[in-house]
Amino acid sequence: xxxxxxxxxxxxxxxxxxxxxxxxxxxxxxxxxxxxxxxxxxxxxxxxxxxxxxxxxxxxxxxxxxxxxxxxxxxxxxxxxxxxxxxxxxxxxxxxxxxxxxxxxxxxxxxxxxxxxxxxxxxxxxxxxxxxxxxxxxxxxxxxxxxxxxxxxxxxxxxxxxxxxxxxxxxxxxxxxxxxxxxxxxxxxxxxxxxxxxxxxxxxxxxxxxxxxxxxxxxxxxxxxxxxxxxxxxxxxxxxxxxxxxxxxxxxxxxxxxx
Amino acid sequence: xxxxxxxxxxxxxxxxxxxxxxxxxxxxxxxxxxxxxxxxxxxxxxxxxxxxxxxxxxxxxxxxxxxxxxxxxxxxxxxxxxxxxxxxxxxxxxxxxxxxxxxxxxxxxxxxxxxxxxxxxxxxxxxxxxxxxxxxxxxxxxxxxxxxxxxxxxxxxxxxxxxxxxxxxxxxxxxxxxxxxxxxxxxxxxxxxxxxxxxxxxxxxxxxxxxxxxxxxxxxxxxxxxxxxxxxxxxxxxxxxxxxxxxxxxxxxxxxxxxxxxxxxxxxxxxxxxxxxxxxxxxxxxxxxxxxxxxxxxxxxxxxxxxxxxxxxxxxxxxxxxxxxxxxxxxxxxxxxxxxxxxxxxxxxxxxxxxxxxxxxxxxxxxxxxxxxxxxxxxxxxxxxxxxxxxxxxxxxxxxxxxxxxxxxxxxxxxxxxxxxxxxxxxxxxxxxxxxxxxxxxxxxxxxxxxxxxxxxxxxxxxxxxxxxxxxxxxxxxxxxxxxxxxxxxxxxxxxxxxxxxxxxxxxxxxxxxxxxxxxxxxxxxxxxxxxxxxxxxxxxxxxxxxxxxxxxxxxx
Ligand SMILES: Cc1cc2nc3c(=O)[nH]c(=O)nc-3n(C[C@H](O)[C@H](O)[C@H](O)COP(=O)(O)OP(=O)(O)OC[C@H]3O[C@@H](n4cnc5c(N)ncnc54)[C@H](O)[C@@H]3O)c2cc1C
Ligand code: SF4
Ligand code: SF4
Ligand code: FES
Numbered sequence: 001x002x003x004x005x006x007x008x009x010x011x012x013x014x015x016x017x018x019x020x021x022x023x024x025x026x027x028x029x030x031x032x033x034x035x036x037x038x039x040x041x042x043x044x045x046x047x048x049x050x051x052x053x054x055x056x057x058x059x060x061x062x063x064x065x066x067x068x069x070x071x072x073x074x075x076x077x078x079x080x081x082x083x084x085x086x087x088x089x090x091x092x093x094x095x096x097x098x099x100x101x102x103x104x105x106x107x108x109x110x111x112x113x114x115x116x117x118x119x120x121x122x123x124x125x126x127x128x129x130x131x132x133x134x135x136x137x138x139x140x141x142x143x144x145x146x147x148x149x150x151x152x153x154x155x156x157x158x159x160x161x162x163x164x165x166x167x168x169x170x171x172x173x174x175x176x177x178x179x180x181x182x183x184x185x186x187x188x189x190x191x192x193x194x195x196x197x198x199x200x201x202x203x204x205x206x207x208x209x210x211x212x213x214x215x216x217x218x219x220x221x222x223x224x225x226x227x228x229x230x231x232x233x234x235x236x237x238x239x240x241x242x243x244x245x246x247x248x249x250x251x252x253x254x255x256x257x258x259x
Numbered sequence: 260x261x262x263x264x265x266x267x268x269x270x271x272x273x274x275x276x277x278x279x280x281x282x283x284x285x286x287x288x289x290x291x292x293x294x295x296x297x298x299x300x301x302x303x304x305x306x307x308x309x310x311x312x313x314x315x316x317x318x319x320x321x322x323x324x325x326x327x328x329x330x331x332x333x334x335x336x337x338x339x340x341x342x343x344x345x346x347x348x349x350x351x352x353x354x355x356x357x358x359x360x361x362x363x364x365x366x367x368x369x370x371x372x373x374x375x376x377x378x379x380x381x382x383x384x385x386x387x388x389x390x391x392x393x394x395x396x397x398x399x400x401x402x403x404x405x406x407x408x409x410x411x412x413x414x415x416x417x418x419x420x421x422x423x424x425x426x427x428x429x430x431x432x433x434x435x436x437x438x439x440x441x442x443x444x445x446x447x448x449x450x451x452x453x454x455x456x457x458x459x460x461x462x463x464x465x466x467x468x469x470x471x472x473x474x475x476x477x478x479x480x481x482x483x484x485x486x487x488x489x490x491x492x493x494x495x496x497x498x499x500x501x502x503x504x505x506x507x508x509x510x511x512x513x514x515x516x517x518x519x520x521x522x523x524x525x526x527x528x529x530x531x532x533x534x535x536x537x538x539x540x541x542x543x544x545x546x547x548x549x550x551x552x553x554x555x556x557x558x559x560x561x562x563x564x565x566x567x568x569x570x571x572x573x574x575x576x577x578x579x580x581x582x583x584x585x586x587x588x589x590x591x592x593x594x595x596x597x598x599x600x601x602x603x604x605x606x607x608x609x610x611x612x613x614x615x616x617x618x619x620x621x622x623x624x625x626x627x628x629x630x631x632x633x634x635x636x637x638x639x640x641x642x643x644x645x646x647x648x649x650x651x652x653x654x655x656x657x658x659x660x661x662x663x664x665x666x667x668x669x670x671x672x673x674x675x676x677x678x679x680x681x682x683x684x685x686x687x688x689x690x691x692x693x694x695x696x697x698x699x700x701x702x703x704x705x706x707x708x709x710x711x712x713x714x715x716x717x718x719x720x721x722x723x724x725x726x727x728x729x730x731x732x733x734x735x736x737x738x739x740x741x742x743x744x745x746x747x748x749x750x751x752x753x754x755x756x757x758x759x760x761x762x763x764x765x766x767x768x769x770x771x772x773x774x775x776x777x778x779x780x781x782x783x784x785x786x787x788x789x790x791x792x793x794x795x796x797x798x799x800x801x802x803x804x805x806x807x808x809x810x811x812x813x814x815x816x
Contacts, residue, residue, distance in 0.1 A: 037260070039594050048802035052503065052525050052794070056389035057558045059598050060679060061481050064389055084682065086594055105493050108448050141678065160450065164476060165674065168485060187489050191448030199457030201445060207403040207438035216410045216435065223414055224427040232295065235419040238468040241407065242287055243608060243623075244663075245470075247458065250407045258405030 023089040040067055040082040040093060054097035060084040063169035066096045066139075079171045081139045099170035101181035104188065113196030115154015122185055125151050127178040134172035134182055140165045144172045144182050151185050159186060160193035210258045219256055260592035261684035263647055266693070272616030273654050273691050280610050280618070281662050290610075292621040293628060304631040304639070306696075307581050312551050318777040320575040327582060329548040333567050335783045336790035337775055339507045340521060340530065342768040347510070350519075350534045350766075354380040354499070356753045357519055357535035359506045359565065362390030363480070363739065364722025364746035365541035366487035371750025372539075373497045377757055379750075380533060381491070381498060382522050384505035384542075384560040384793065388488040391543050391558050391723060392742060395480025396675065397601040398472035399444075399743075400736035401437035403459060408469040410434035417737055420466040420625050421730020424578070429728040432709045433737065436744040441473065444743065449486040451475050463606045464735035466625040472736040477601060477675045480739055504531070505564060505793050508771060509538065509572045509718065513764030517572065517718035521768075523793070534766065536757035537717045539749045540565045541742075544701040544723040547795040550582055554597030555698040564791030565724035569705040571774045574713045577726035578703025583733055586611075586629040588697025590652040592683045597697045600676060602626075602735045604655060604692075607672060608663045612654040612691070613642035627732045630696040637695070644693060652693035661688050700738065702729050711749040717756060721749040 022033040025043060032047040041055060056064030065082035069091045082095060104121035111117055119125055125148065134144035142165055150158040163186030172182045210216070223231065239251045251257070262270065283289075293301065306312060313325040316334055356372045358365045361383030369379040381387065402408040413434040418425055441459070445451065452460040452474050461470045475482035491498050503525045510532070512518035519534040542565030546557025555561075570576060587600040605611070605622040611629075613619050613636050620632035633653050637643025643651030660669050669688045670677050680687045703726035711719040722742040729737060778785055 037593055042797070045797040046799050048799055050794070050796070050798055055559050056385055057394050059394055059556070061478065061675070062389050062393045062558065064386060084679070103492060105495065107493070108490070164450065165478070167481070187485060190450050191486060191489065194450040195446065195448035198450070198453060199455065201403070201453065201457050201459045203405065203458060204403045204438060204442055204445065206405050208442050210405060211410065211435050211438050219411045220414060220431050220435070223411070224431065228423055231418065231423060235415050236295065238412065238415060241463070241469050243463060244285070244287060247454070256409055256411040257407065258409045
C-alpha cells in the first residue's frame with residue numbers, strides 16, 4: 001500500500017492529551033476505549049475506523065452523520081449527529097449514513113404553489129399518526145411533526161419556515177412509522193414558497209436589467225485600465241455605509257450607482 | 260464543556276468594558292481601521308509570510324514557484340495509478356460533460372450544461388452536496404440595490420481585498436454576473452432572508468463598502484447547496500450522479516484535449532473510466548491539508564485533488580502562495596475546534612477583545628489583516644486568552660449584539676451557532692466566544708480565463724479549485740458568488756465546446772507517464788507517496804501499528 005502524501009499530524013497529537021480519561025463505548029456492539037472529550041465522529045477515528053460514509057462537513061450542517069445510540073439499562077433509542085455529540089460512557093452506537101428516502105421529481109417552475117401539491121407528490125403525508133417520534137429524533141430541535149401537520153393542512157409557508165434549519169440527516173424518516181420522508185417534504189415546501197409565494201425582490205430585477213443593459217461596462221473598462229496607484233486612491237476614498245445604517249441609507253456621492 | 264472558572268473570571272473584564280464600547284458603537288465611533296501601510300506591515304504575522312512554511316515546486320509548468328509545503332508534498336507525489344495497468348479501451352461511462360465535484364460549482368455547471376442541451380455526469384467524492392458550499396454561513400455578495408451600490412463598487416472592494424492582484428477580467432465577470440446569479444437562485448427557490456416587501460436583507464462583510472452580503476439565515480451555503488442538489492435530482496435523465504467516486508486522474512486524448520477521468524469507487528476499490536467530450540473540474544478547496552498544522556473550517560473531502568489532477572495535465576497554478584485563514588474559528592470548547600464563527604457576527608457589531616477586555620483591532624478589516632492582528636496579539640504581545648488545551652484565543656463579544664440591536668438578535672440571526680454552543684453549555688447571548696484564525700479558503704488554484712477555460716482544451720475549472728478571481732485574499736461572500744457565477748459559465752461553455760470544438764480521439768494517460776518521468780528526472784524523493792489525497796488520515800497511530808497486513812491483496816487485508 002502506498003502512503004498518502006502529507007499526512008496531517010493534528011488529530012493524533014490532540015488525542016494524546018486526552019488519553020488520561022478514557023471511556024468505554026460500543027461501536028455496533030463492539031467495545032472500544034476512547035477519550036471522554038471526543039465527539040462520536042472523532043471517537044470512531046480514534047478507535048481505528050477510516051470514515052468514508054457518515055462523515056461530511058464535520059460541523060453539524062451536512063447531515064451525513066446521523067447516529068443512533070442507547071445506554072445499557074434503558075430501552076430508549078437516542079439520536080444525534082456524530083460530529084456534534086460528545087461520547088458518553090457505555091453508549092451503544094450505530095451510524096445511519098444513508099437512508100433510501102423517496103424523492104419526487106418535479107419542475108419547480110410550473111409546479112402549482114398550492115397546499116395540495118405536497119399531497120399530490122407525497123400522498124403518504126396523510127398517513128402520519130401524530131406519534132411525535134420525528135420531533136424527538138431531530139438533532140436540530142425542529143418540530144418535525146408540527147411541519148408535517150402543516151403539510152397536511154397545505155400551509156406551504158408554515159412548512160417552509162419551520163423546516164428551514166433541516167440538515168436532511170434522515171433520522172426522522174428512519175424512525176417514522178408512517179414512512180414519511182419529512183425532509184423532502186420540507187425542501188419541496190421551501191422551494192415552492194421561495195419561488196412562488198415569497199414577495200419578489202424588485203430591486204433585484206432592476207439590478208439585473210442594469211447589468212444586462214451593460215450599464216457599468218464603461219466605468220468598469222476604465223477601472224480596469226487604471227494603474228495601481230490610481231486604483232488604490234479611488235479605493236481608499238470610497239464612502240463606507242455605516243454599520244448601524246438602516247435600509248434607507250444612500251451615499252452622498254451618487255456617481256457610479258445603478259440609478 | 261462550559262467555560263472554566265478561569266475563563267469566566269476573564270469574561271468579567273469583557274463585561275466591564277462593554278457599556279463604553281456599546282456607547283461608542285452607537286455613536287458610530289469605531290476603533291480606527293488600519294491604513295494601507297499599516298495593513299501591509301501587520302501581514303508579516305500572517306502564516307503566508309512564514310518562509311519555512313513553503314517549499315519550491317520542482318516539476319511542471321510552475322517549476323520554481325514556492326507554496327505551502329503540504330501542497331508541494333502532494334504535487335511531488337505520484338499518481339495513484341500505474342498508467343500501464345489501465346485499459347483505456349474499456350470505457351465504463353460515456354457522457355457529454357463530466358463534472359468532477361458535487362459542490363456549488365459542480366451542481367451549477369451540471370444544471371447549465373443540461374440547459375444547454377448536454378448530458379452531464381457528476382462524479383463526487385462523498386455525497387452530492389458534502390462540500391464547502393454546504394458549510395458557508397455568512398452570505399453571498401452581489402450589488403443588487405441600485406440606490407446605493409453597483410458592480411463598480413463591488414469591483415473595487417474585491418480588488419482591494421485581494422491586494423489589487425486579482426485578475427481584473429475575472430473580477431469584472433464576477434461582479435457583473437452577480438445580480439443575475441441572485442435572480443437565478445431566487446428562481447430556483449432558494450429562501451433568502453427578506454424584508455416584508457421582498458427587499459433582500461444584506462449585511463457588511465470584511466472589506467465591503469456597501470452592505471451587499473445577502474443571506475439565508477445563518478446557513479446561506481446550505482440553503483443554496485440543498486436547493487441546487489434538489490434541482491440536480493429533478494433531472495435524473497440528463498444528469499447522472501456517482502457518489503463516493505472521486506476522480507483520481509484526468510484522461511487526455513490524441514488531440515491533447517481533456518476527454519474524461521478515472522474514478523475510484525471508495526467502497527469496492529475499483530477504478531472506472533469515464534469518457535466525456537468535456538470536463539469541468541469543481542473539486543473545491545484544500546483545508547484538510549492542515550497547512551502549518553492549523554485547524555480548519557473545511558469539509559472532510561477538501562484535500563485539493565483538482566489541483567493535482569489539473570497540474571499533471573499541464574494547467575498552471577495561480578495565487579496558491581496565499582491561503583486564507585479565517586480570523587474567527589472557535590478555539591473553545593475543544594469539540595468545536597476549527598469551526599467557523601461567521602464574519603457576520605462582527606458585521607453585526609461584535610467587538611474583538613484581548614485578555615484585558617480591550618479592543619486592539621477594528622473588527623471589519625479584510626480577513627488576512629484581521630487574522631494577522633489576532634496572531635500578533637496572542638503570540639507577540641502576549642495578550643491572548645489561554646485555553647485549557649494550551650492554545651490562545653481572543654474574545655468575540657457576541658452579547659454586545661443583543662445590547663446594540665435588541666434582546667433576541669443573536670438567537671435570531673445566528674441560530675446555528677447558538678445551538679452549537681448551547682450544546683456545550685455556553686450561552687453566546689451572555690458570554691463572548693473564544694476565537695483564533697482557522698484555515699479556511701484556498702485563495703488560488705488552477706488558472707482559468709473569463710470563460711473558465713484552461714490551457715488544456717476541453718478542461719474547464721470553476722469554484723474554489725480555480726485561481727485568480729480573488730487575488731491574494733478573498734472577501735467573504737465573494738466565494739459563494741464565484742462558485743455559482745463560474746459554475747454556470749463552465750456548464751454553458753463546456754456544452755458549447757462539445758458541439759463546436761470537440762474532436763474524438765484515442766484516450767491517453769501519457770501526461771501521467773511524462774509527469775512521473777519529470778519527477779524522476781528532477782530527483783524528487785517520492786517515497787511511495789501518492790496523490791490526490793482523497794481523504795485525510797485521522798486514524799490512531801497506535802491502531803495503525805497493529806494493522807500488520809494492510810499490504811495484502813484480497814478483500815480481507
Ligand atoms: C465553513 C465555511 C464557511 C464559508 N462561508 C462562506 C460565506 O459565508 N460566503 C462565501 O462566499 N463563501 C464562504 N465559504 C467559502 C465557500 O463556501 C467555498 O469556497 C465554496 O462553496 C466552494 O465551492 P466549490 O463548489 O468550489 O467547492 P465545494 O463546495 O467544496 O465542492 C467541491 C466538491 O468536490 C468534491 N471533490 C473533491 N475532490 C474530489 C475528487 N477527487 N473527485 C470528485 N469529487 C471531488 C468534494 O467532495 C465536494 O463535493 C465558506 C467555506 C467554509 C468551509
Ligand atoms: S427534520 Fe429530519 S432530516 Fe431534517 S434535521 Fe430533523 S431529523 Fe434530520
Ligand atoms: S414520526 Fe411519522 S407518523 Fe410520527 S409524527 Fe412524525 S411524521 Fe407523523
Ligand atoms: S458530518 Fe456533517 S453533520 Fe456531521
